[in-house]
Amino acid sequence: MTYFIWKRNLIEDYFKTRDLCCKVTTFESGIELTKDFREDYDVIFLDVAMEDMDGLEAARWLRDNDTKAFIVFLSGYPEYSLEGYKVEAHRFLLKNDENLEASLAECLDSAIDKMQRDEKKIELAVQGGTLSIAPSKIVYAESKVHKVIIHVLEASGKMREYYMYDRLDCVQEELAHLGFMRIHQSYLINKDYLTNVYRYKAELVQGIMLGISKKYYKDAEDYYVRKRGEF
Incomplete structure (x- = not known):
């Protein structure tokens, strides 16, 4: 799995505790992501507040380019969650949520479960x-x-x-x-x-x-x- 993420250590900890393999890629901005985007990304975490191209713009670019990856937004402002549904976001996580780690685990559990169900058996x-x-x-x-x-x-x-x-x-x-x-x-x-x-x-x-x-x-x-x- 590959991710554009605000806090990669939480992702790495999640997979370590479940003894699963993953590959993590980080980018400094939405512009960097769009320049180096690869189709094999499975889950993409986007910070809503980014310079040059914010997370919502990056998500629209991803959907316009037919990515099937799960998109997860990270933000300190819950009012942006409605915009997330327009790009079929999988989850909207609040940075200041005291239960962020648990919310992140639930988010990834859900994404992995769906990928496995969709995988051809x-x-x-x-x-x-x-x-x-x-x-x-x-x-x-x-x-x-x-x-x-x-x-x-x-x-x-x-x-x-x-x-x-x-x-x-x-x-x-x-x-x-x-x-x-x-x-x-x-x-x-x-x-x-x-x-x-x-x-x-x-x-x-x-x-x-x-x-x-x-x-x-x-x-x-x-x-x-x-x-x-x-x-």
Whole structure:
């Protein structure tokens, strides 16, 4: 996720406490945002009071350019909230609200929940039936004793396992174009959840450590270096 935000530490704290990955980008003005705008921004926080181009003008520019990102306004003046609805703002947060952190968490909870519901789901034949799931919820797949274990991060923050009678090669074919990467004969990971690469080790969210085989190490290391450079 990428954000134009007045107070980025609150965003970073939110994702750290939920053990989720995000990417934060900050801009000094609405003009800077419009010059360097990218379509992959998911949530955009706009301060209403900015020089040259205020938050409302920036929001109108974003909608005129067909962005589907969630727009959240930050202001000290509640009277601006009506203007926010004209650009389909997701939330209007007051800077001087003593419950700002809780309001921000609710705002992001809501946005993430909607993104996950809107994300196209895939169907996997698992033990006991069919699993219909958004790929972004799958942390990694593991081959073990003639089965594939799908490790899923639930909204509660807990991990859950689903079992498939299949080969990891076949699962890789289905997930490779959805942001998954093979790091070992036994492991296929969701690249969004990769947090570090050590010598032949991959660290994922929640401190999950998986081995990287020599065959895949360079690709994994190169990807992590590129990913780290984006932050």
